[in-house]
Each structure stands twice: as structure tokens, then as C-alpha cells.
Amino acid sequence: MTHAIELRDLHKHFGRNEVLRGIDMTVDPGQVVCVIGPSGSGKSTLLRCVNLLERPTRGKVFVEGVEVTDPDVDIDAVRRRIGMVFQQFNLFPHMTSLQNVMIAQQRVLKRGRREAEVIARENLDKVGVGSKCDVPPSQLSGGQQQRVAIARALAMSPDLMLFDEPTSALDPELVGDVLTVMRKLAEEGMTMLVVTHEMGFAREVADRVVFMDGGVIVEDGVPAQVIGDPQHERTRVFLHRVL
Ligand code: ADP
Numbered sequence: 456m457t458h459a460i461e462l463r464d465l466h467k468h469f470g471r472n473e474v475l476r477g478i479d480m481t482v483d484p485g486q487v488v489c490v491i492g493p494s495g496s497g498k499s500t501l502l503r504c505v506n507l508l509e510r511p512t513r514g515k516v517f518v519e520g521v522e523v524t525d526p527d528v529d530i531d532a533v534r535r536r537i538g539m540v541f542q543q544f545n546l547f548p549h550m551t552s553l554q555n556v557m558i559a560q561q562r563v564l565k566r567g568r569r570e571a572e573v574i575a576r577e578n579l580d581k582v583g584v585g586s587k588c589d590v591p592p593s594q595l596s597g598g599q600q601q602r603v604a605i606a607r608a609l610a611m612s613p614d615l616m617l618f619d620e621p622t623s624a625l626d627p628e629l630v631g632d633v634l635t636v637m638r639k640l641a642e643e644g645m646t647m648l649v650v651t652h653e654m655g656f657a658r659e660v661a662d663r664v665v666f667m668d669g670g671v672i673v674e675d676g677v678p679a680q681v682i683g684d685p686q687h688e689r690t691r692v693f694l695h696r697v698l
């Protein structure tokens with residue numbers, strides 16, 4: 456079977472700062488893999504290397520069997536199959552929710568206005584903000600804005616989704632609605648690579664949990680193992696701090 460994502464001996468330096476020091480990991484189609492670890496351990500950099508928002512210094516990245524680190528690859532075509540959701544929602548402030556979810560469909564996928572609108576409404580409904588189509592982000596809560604951002608990614612019909620701490624900027628009472636949407640996506644079989652500090656979500660939804668520290672993977676296994684019965688002292692110290 457072709458992996459949805461495969462990282463082989465991935466290294467990333469920023470100047471003399473070696474942020475990723477040889478990462479090997481895979482995500483299979485339909486899997487949810489959660490990446491946990493302390494701030495500065497390289498989690499965002501790892502995620503950004505998957506769609507070449509950061510170009511690895513060394514090593515290979517494969518998405519659905521295509522080596523995206525090959526200089527000859529059409530990276531825009533690969534990126535179209537990957538949805539990404541950030542901690543900051545990055546919605547256009549001067550557009551309504553509906554327009555935010557339509558724009559890339561029209562510009563990137565060249566869908567017609569009508570088709571883009573139908574797909575936008577479907578996805579806004581799906582994430583529970585269908586009643587907010589006509590308002591700009593400023594009139595939405597953080598949780599609603601993040602769900603619009605998820606709808607925007609889903610409207611592009613991605614094969615896989617990358618989430619970088621999607622709930623970290625939210626007030627605690629708004630976190631649950633976003634996690635519910637992500638859980639639903641997981642249940643529908645979406646392939647997801649999720650950087651998160653939400654240990655409950657990781658434990659219940661992830662097929663695997665990857666603990667990173669200092670630019671390396673320290674542990675990679677099922678949640679019951681990595682979170683429930685960690686084998687490494689560094690994992691125990693981290694979990695002790697966040698749980
Ligand atoms: P995490 O997401 O686990 O908190 P990051 O991947 O954001 O970690 O960052 C890991 C390290 O890489 C940090 O020391 C950070 O300062 C550095 N870093 C990240 N992005 C850049 C960049 N674009 N330029 C220089 N240094 C960076």
C-alpha cells in the first residue's frame with residue numbers, strides 16, 4: 456500500500472539551528488496521527504515540510520507515493536491535495552464566510568461561481584456554521600472562524616489534512632466544537648496529521664501518537680502506549696507537564 460505521507464531521514468536547518476534531525480515517519484490512508492511535544496521541538500516545521508512550505512535541508516518527503524522533494528515535481532498539484540489548518544485562522548477579513556470558502560475553489564480549482572457556492576455551503580453546514588455564510592470573520596467567535604477555515608480546506612476536496620495546533624488560539628469553551636468537527640472528519644476516513652496539545656483528542660481519535668523532542672521522534676505508537684504507558688523519560692516529563 457502507498458503511504459499517504461512518508462518522511463525519510465528528514466533534516467531541516469535554519470542557519471546553524473538544526474530543527475529537524477532525521478525524521479522517519481509514515482501516515483497511511485485514513486489514519487489520524489497526532490504529533491505532540493514541547494514548544495520548539497520542530498512540530499510545525501515537520502508539518503510545513505510535508506507540503507514544502509519549508510524545504511527540507513536533507514531527506515525525502517513522499518505524498519501519496521510522489522516524491523515532493525524531487526525538484527521536478529509539480530508542487531502546486533501536490534498542494535492542491537493537501538488541506539492545511541493553522542493555529543491562526545488566516546481568513547480574509549473583508550470577505551464573508553461564504554466568500555472565504557469560495558475563493559480558492561474559483562481561483563485554484565477553476566470551479567464556476569455556482570458550483571463553488573454549493574460546495575462552500577455544504578462544507579459550512581458540515582462544520583456547523585451554515586447560518587454564518589453572510590457575515591465576515593469579525594462577527595464570528597474564534598471557534599466559528601476556525602471551523603470556517605476547516606470548511607475552506609475541505610471545499611478543495613483534499614486527500615489529506617494537516618492541522619497545526621488548530622485549537623491553541625481558542626478560548627477553552629470553544630475548543631470542543633472544533634475538536635468535534637475534527638473527530639467527525641476522522642470518522643469519515645479523512646487522513647489527518649495533527650499537531651496538538653489536546654491529549655484527550657489524541658488518546659481517543661488518533662491511530663498513532665508521535666512524541667517529538669529536540670527535532671527527533673522519541674516515541675511513535677498507539678495512544679495507549681505513547682500517552683498511557685510512555686517508555687522514555689522525556690515523554691513522561693512532557694506528559695506530566697501537560698496532563
Ligand atoms: P514547534 O512547532 O514544535 O513549537 P517549530 O517547528 O515552530 O517548533 O520551531 C522549531 C525551531 O525552529 C525553533 O527554534 C524556531 O525558532 C525555529 N524556526 C522555525 N521556523 C523558522 C524560520 N522560518 N526561520 C528560522 N527559525 C525558525
Ligand code: MG
Pocket residue numbers: 498499500619620
Ligand atoms: Mg508549532
